[in-house]
Structures are given as C-alpha cells and as structure tokens.
Amino acid sequence: MSVIKVGVIGTGFSAKSHIEALRRLNGVEVAAISARTLEKAKKAAEQFGIPRYYGNEDDLINDQEIDVVHNCTPNYLHYDINKKVLAVGKHLLSEKPLAMTSEESSELVRLAETKKVVAGVCFNYRxxxxxxxxxxxxxxxxxxxxxxxxxxxxxxxxxxxxxxxxxxxxxxxxxxxxxxxxxxxxxxxxxxxxxxxxxxxxxxxxxxxxxxxxxxxxxxxxxxxxxxxxxxxxxxxxxxxxxxxxxxxxxxxxxxxxxxxxxxxxxxxxxxxxxxxxxxxxxxxxxxxxxxxxxxxxxxxxxxxxxxxxxxxxxxxxxxxxPEGWPDGLKNLFIDFYKAVKAHPNPTSSSFATFEDGHYIxxxxxxxxxxxxxxxxxxxxxxxxxx
The missing domain is CATH 3.30.360.10 (Dihydrodipicolinate Reductase; domain 2)
Incomplete structure (x- = not known):
C-alpha cells in the first residue's frame, strides 16, 4: 500500500493526540473519524480537516478504504470495538486497557492471532x-x-x-x-x-x-x-x-x-x-x-x-x-507500529506493546x-x- 488510510474512532483527548501524531508520519493519512453522533463526528472532521466522518463505529470499520483503525473510545467500548475491527481483518491500535477483563483480552489476543493482523496497545512511554x-x-x-x-x-x-x-x-x-x-x-x-x-x-x-x-x-x-x-x-x-x-x-x-x-x-x-x-x-x-x-x-x-x-x-x-516530550513519544510509537503495518505480512522487529502485553497487564x-x-x-x- 502506498498511502495507509487510517480511521479514528472517538473524538476526545486520546483521539486528538492520535490525529496530531499521525499527521507527523510519512505515508499515513487520517481518512475518517467516527463519534457517537453524526453531528459530533462532523464537527471533529471539520476541525481536523478529515474527509469522511461517521455517526457510528460500524460504518467506519466497514469502510473498504480504511486500512488501520485507532480505537480512542472510553474503556467500556474497547472490547466490543476491538473485536469488530479484528473480525473484518483490519490492523488495530487500541488505547489501553485492551478490554474490561482478562477473559475479554484473552479472546482479543486469540482473534488477532487468527486474523494475522498487526495489533498493538497504546503504551506510549516505552x-x-x-x-x-x-x-x-x-x-x-x-x-x-x-x-x-x-x-x-x-x-x-x-x-x-x-x-x-x-x-x-x-x-x-x-x-x-x-x-x-x-x-x-x-x-x-x-x-x-x-x-x-x-x-x-x-x-x-x-x-x-x-x-x-x-x-x-x-x-x-x-x-x-x-x-x-x-x-x-x-x-x-x-x-x-x-x-x-x-x-x-x-x-x-x-x-x-x-x-x-x-x-x-x-x-x-x-x-x-x-x-x-x-x-x-x-x-x-x-x-x-x-x-x-x-x-x-x-x-x-x-x-x-x-x-x-x-x-x-x-x-x-x-x-x-x-527538547522532545510526550507527543514525540506517541509519534515514535506510531512510527514503530506503522513500520510493522507496511511490512505486513512479513514480521519485523518491533517495540510497541502487543495484544499479548495488553492481556498481561x-x-x-x-x-x-x-x-x-x-x-x-x-x-x-x-x-x-x-x-
């Protein structure tokens, strides 16, 4: 893929931080955003100049042009959304926690392995x-x-x-x-x-x-x-x-x-x-x-x-x-993650937290x-x- 198209689910602090960091990467485009309402998604899309917006995550996840999804929603939504993204075989970077329970996170690890996608958790201080x-x-x-x-x-x-x-x-x-x-x-x-x-x-x-x-x-x-x-x-x-x-x-x-x-x-x-x-x-x-x-x-x-x-x-x-700081650490996480996405399905040496790491947490x-x-x-x- 020449340009990797990314969909961001959520419009809060995490989503805004992700969008800013993603725009510092070469060959990556924030192509869509979704929120709980169409009005909220439209407002965020206009604010950040994102071409497409959706009033629910399902439409974004099923957008055929989206290659990678960033899950930046509140904790209780992580498991369901992560499961939907993995089910359609898209690469996924989830905010932590990976899920609400270890039983749920265990299922997500298994699903990510089955679908053979790049799947990471946003532990950025590494x-x-x-x-x-x-x-x-x-x-x-x-x-x-x-x-x-x-x-x-x-x-x-x-x-x-x-x-x-x-x-x-x-x-x-x-x-x-x-x-x-x-x-x-x-x-x-x-x-x-x-x-x-x-x-x-x-x-x-x-x-x-x-x-x-x-x-x-x-x-x-x-x-x-x-x-x-x-x-x-x-x-x-x-x-x-x-x-x-x-x-x-x-x-x-x-x-x-x-x-x-x-x-x-x-x-x-x-x-x-x-x-x-x-x-x-x-x-x-x-x-x-x-x-x-x-x-x-x-x-x-x-x-x-x-x-x-x-x-x-x-x-x-x-x-x-x-000086470099918090936004630069997040950028480094994304550089590492998207290096793996670009190399997929050939494995690369990576330092980002995997779903297995998120499950252990x-x-x-x-x-x-x-x-x-x-x-x-x-x-x-x-x-x-x-x-």
Missing amino acids: HYPLVAQVKELMASDEYGPAHLVYGTYLQDWLLYDTDYNWRLNEEKNGRSRAIADIGSHWCDTVQYVLNQKIVEVFADLKTVYPVRKRPVGEIETFKSGGQDSFEEIKINSEDCGSVLVHFENGAHGVFTVSQVNAGRKNFFTFEIAAQKNTIYWNQEEPNKIWIGRRDQANMELVRDPSLLSDFSSSLAHYPGGH MKLIEAILKSHEEKRWVKVETGEVLK
Whole structure:
C-alpha cells in the first residue's frame, strides 16, 4: 500500500493526540473519524480537516478504504470495538486497557492471532529515547542485575470532591481507576525496560472520596469544573495507592499512584537500583537520565543522538538541546507500529506493546485488586490465552 488510510474512532483527548501524531508520519493519512453522533463526528472532521466522518463505529470499520483503525473510545467500548475491527481483518491500535477483563483480552489476543493482523496497545512511554537507552543499559549487564525498582505516577486532576468525569463511572472505566489508568503505564514501562514480568503483588489502595459531587453536564478528562449544580455519586474505585511487586528474575519493587496529589500533573518516575549503578528517569523531565555511582561522581546523560545507542538515537528526531516530550513519544510509537503495518505480512522487529502485553497487564490489574481486597500477596496468573 502506498498511502495507509487510517480511521479514528472517538473524538476526545486520546483521539486528538492520535490525529496530531499521525499527521507527523510519512505515508499515513487520517481518512475518517467516527463519534457517537453524526453531528459530533462532523464537527471533529471539520476541525481536523478529515474527509469522511461517521455517526457510528460500524460504518467506519466497514469502510473498504480504511486500512488501520485507532480505537480512542472510553474503556467500556474497547472490547466490543476491538473485536469488530479484528473480525473484518483490519490492523488495530487500541488505547489501553485492551478490554474490561482478562477473559475479554484473552479472546482479543486469540482473534488477532487468527486474523494475522498487526495489533498493538497504546503504551506510549516505552518510546522515549532515554527510556530505550535505559533498557539497553540494563540489557548490557554493564550495571549488573537490578535488585530494587521503585517509582511513582502522580496526578492532581481529581484532587477535589467536585472533580468528576466518566473515568469515575465503574461501568465505563472498569473496577480499577488509578491503577488501571496510570499504574498500568508504570508497570508496562518498567517491565519493558527490565525485560522482566511482574509476577507477584501486594497492594494497598485508598478511595479518598467515597462520595463525589458530579456536576450536571460532563467535563473532559484533565479539565477542571466550574459547575454550580451537582449530584452525589458513590465512588468504588481507588484514588491512590501503593503496590509492592516481585519481578520474575528476583528484583523487588514498589510503586505509588495517585490522582489526588496537589501540584503533580503527570509525575511518572522510575528508579532502578542495580548491582553497580542506579538509574532514574522522570517523564516531566524526559530529556535526561540520572545515573548514580558509589565510587565516582554521579552523572546525567542527556538526550543527544550523538551520545545514545543506535536504536535510542533513532527515537530522537532533533539535535541535543532541542527538547522532545510526550507527543514525540506517541509519534515514535506510531512510527514503530506503522513500520510493522507496511511490512505486513512479513514480521519485523518491533517495540510497541502487543495484544499479548495488553492481556498481561489486565491479569496484573486483576491481581492487584485481588491483593488489596484480600490483604495478601497474590501471584499474577500466567495469562494463557483461551484457544
């Protein structure tokens, strides 16, 4: 295919981010968009200059000119839409989570394998140049094996009891919120960097506001309120929490997530303490990694293509001193994904999260919830795919 034509399902924050990143790729065209209503789809199409629009996902999925679908809908729609896309044999990039349960995600993995399409999950933090560099440093054994891994993913967009959007609705978002929404990113990124699965967890989660005040009229994710009229809504999902983890090769770790930490906007960090050195990365300052050393001065490695490995430098598109960040990581994910689409059906070396990765994250989330409920260590099930 000369130009890959893409259909985007959804019109919210994720969809807008996907459209912007897709337009930075060569040989890829955003050709269609769909929404819950034709009017909403038309408005988005006019805003972004997209030639075709649909008032439901079925018409977009069945559009014969669409080669790839990006599923950017709320969580509760992911499984059904992903299943429809795979059923017609189209390549698919889904926002996380892959589904609402591991039973559903298992079915999607099986279907993707049967249809032999390129299928990925949008875990975008893997694709920062310095995250890739940390992965290569750990794989080289230069620093020795990791023994302790710790970090955070902290936000403040749900700090007040009047903060509300669809992610607080269990039917639309799922049983878990902070863990599933942002903790999943931490787990995927660290597992990718270490090339090790988290196999056992002990979780302590907290719902700060068991009752929230929902404004009359919905507000978008990360947007503040300002409404005057509210209704009280019971909340079951967690606002914050910490999880002890064990990795398959023996490393221990802990991470803390929160959506109620004032002043923390997207504070995603990880620190890996290895035998010889410690490595720290902060998503809000993504163009450097701190390297701790005992017998020498500590150092910082900056995002300069001339200083990075070949693969890591391929993710840095500008010279040193020209900052790159969140939108660039998303772009790198898409470059990697569409490299696989262009090569299909011949397999290529890829770094994007597969449906198998997304399925394992579902098993991990379920283990964390079970651990919190039962107040004990829980092993993450192997996540074998149903045949």
